[in-house]
Amino acid sequence: MTKTNSKQWGDKSRFYIPNEDARTVRAALNLLDASPRRPVFVGGSGMVLLDALSELPRLEEIAFVDISEFQVAYFKSLLLALKGCSTPSALTGWFSEIIYPQLHYHFSKGRGHEYPLEGVLQALKELFHIRFFFEEEPLDGIKPLLGRIRVHEQDIAAFLTEPARDYDFAYLSNVPDYLPQERLPDLFAACRLRGAPVYLLLTEACPDAGKVRAAWERVGYREHPATGDLTEQNSGLGAFNLKRVWNRRGRVVLLMPC
Ligand SMILES: C[S@@+](CC[C@H](N)C(=O)[O-])C[C@H]1O[C@@H](n2cnc3c(N)ncnc32)[C@H](O)[C@@H]1O
Known part of the structure; x- marks a missing residue:
């Protein structure tokens, strides 16, 4: 079986x-019949996962999975910062002083894109709807749940298809x-076996969206009827009218076992 590795994804991508729009992910979680106890999230920055914690009242354990060594290390540093910061302004301060210079270097030197700090924070708040950087209640809500997060440096498809894995939602x-x-x-068969709803973004970067759809249909998934509404409210990756160099137009797909 062909394995995806961080080289195929692109070692140069750093999140x-x-x-992505965390508000749309929260909305999707609220559409589910049962609130997930053991969700799995592909990582990136890990901020979508962290923001979703408040929508998971029955949470036992949540898995962060990423094949990138950098993203795993970054997420661990974010977790430490969350433990150490008691207010949103302290967290924003950490981001501005420690992380932003790295982000700036990465995008300006490596890719020729300039992202001023104010613009980055504005996008975090208004496009990606990450609340714990800006509001006390979400930040306070996350802190007691940090001990339930498990971090895995692994390919997400390999993780989900391991027979011993126990999960009930896949992002x-x-x-x-x-x-x-x-x-x-x-991948879809493993999720279906566990009865896990699946959230994904299908964008114009996909070489054959029909094949992806056929793969989920074959194992017994259907799209949630509110999938179109989720797509309409999405203000991050996949959004139809969002003009950003990193955006790819597409749609949000929430899959439910039939
Ligand atoms: C798919 S996006 C996720 C963005 C994320 N939601 C966030 O909040 O930043 C990019 C991440 O997916 C990771 N990734 C891509 N393909 C993967 C795979 N097959 N298995 C695990 N992680 C993968 C990349 O390393 C990258 O960190």
Whole structure:
């Protein structure tokens, strides 16, 4: 079986903040019949996962999974910062002083894009709807749950298909855009076996969206009827009218076992 590794994804991609709309993910979690106890999230910055914690009242354990060594280390440093910061302004201060210079260097030197700090914080708040940087209640809500987070440096498809894994929700972001398509049937079958709803983004970067759809349909998933509403409210990656160099137009897909 072909494995995805961080080289295929692109070693040069670094997620210091998400490019996804956490509010849409929260809305999707609230549509589920049962609140997940053991959700799995593909990582990136990990901020979407952290922001979702408040929507998981029955949480036992939450898995952060990323194949990138950098993202795993970054997420661990974010967890430490969360433990150490008692207010949103302290957390924003940490981000501005420690993380932003790295982000700036990465994007300006490596990619020729300039992102001023104010613009980054504005996007974090208004496009990606990450609340714990700006509001006390979400930050206070996250802190007691930090001990339930498990961090895995692993390929998400490999993680989900390991027979011993116990999970009841899978957040794939736009990984299905890039995952070698022959790996999709096993991935969806593993999620379906556990009865886990799946959240994903399917964008114009996907070489064959029909094949991805066929793979989930074959194992018994259907799209949640509110999938169109989720797509309409999405203000991050996949949004139809969002003009940013990193955006790819597409749609949000929330899959329910039939
Ligand atoms: C798909 S997005 C997730 C963005 C994320 N939601 C956030 O809040 O930043 C990018 C991340 O997915 C990771 N990734 C891509 N393909 C993967 C795979 N097959 N398994 C695990 N992680 C993967 C990349 O390393 C990158 O960190």
